[in-house]
Amino acid sequence: xxxxxxxxxxxxxxxxxxxxxxxxxxxxxxxxxxxxxxxxxxxxxxxxxxxxxxxxxxxxxxxxxxxxxxxxxxxxxxxx
Numbered sequence: 001x002x003x004x005x006x007x008x009x010x011x012x013x014x015x016x017x018x019x020x021x022x023x024x025x026x027x028x029x030x031x032x033x034x035x036x037x038x039x040x041x042x043x044x045x046x047x048x049x050x051x052x053x054x055x056x057x058x059x060x061x062x063x064x065x066x067x068x069x070x071x072x073x074x075x076x077x078x079x080x
Contacts, residue, residue, distance in 0.1 A: 064071045
């Protein structure tokens with residue numbers, strides 16, 4: 001006997017071909033149309049500046065953690 005389907009006919013399930021109604025957020029957004037617009041120059045500058053400032057703060061905190069024993073102990077105790 002050959003592996004695979006049996007001699008019986010394979011019945012297509014009509015339920016699989018029907019499109020299920022979307023639920024939750026996808027159902028809510030189904031009729032809505034959203035368009036994406038590229039950010040303007042001002043918005044790019046604001047987010048870029050924010051990222052640079054946060055990176056500078058992170059580097060400052062790492063340097064403080066490695067060089068200042070009191071700050072190191074503070075972070076170590078807060079982390080417990």
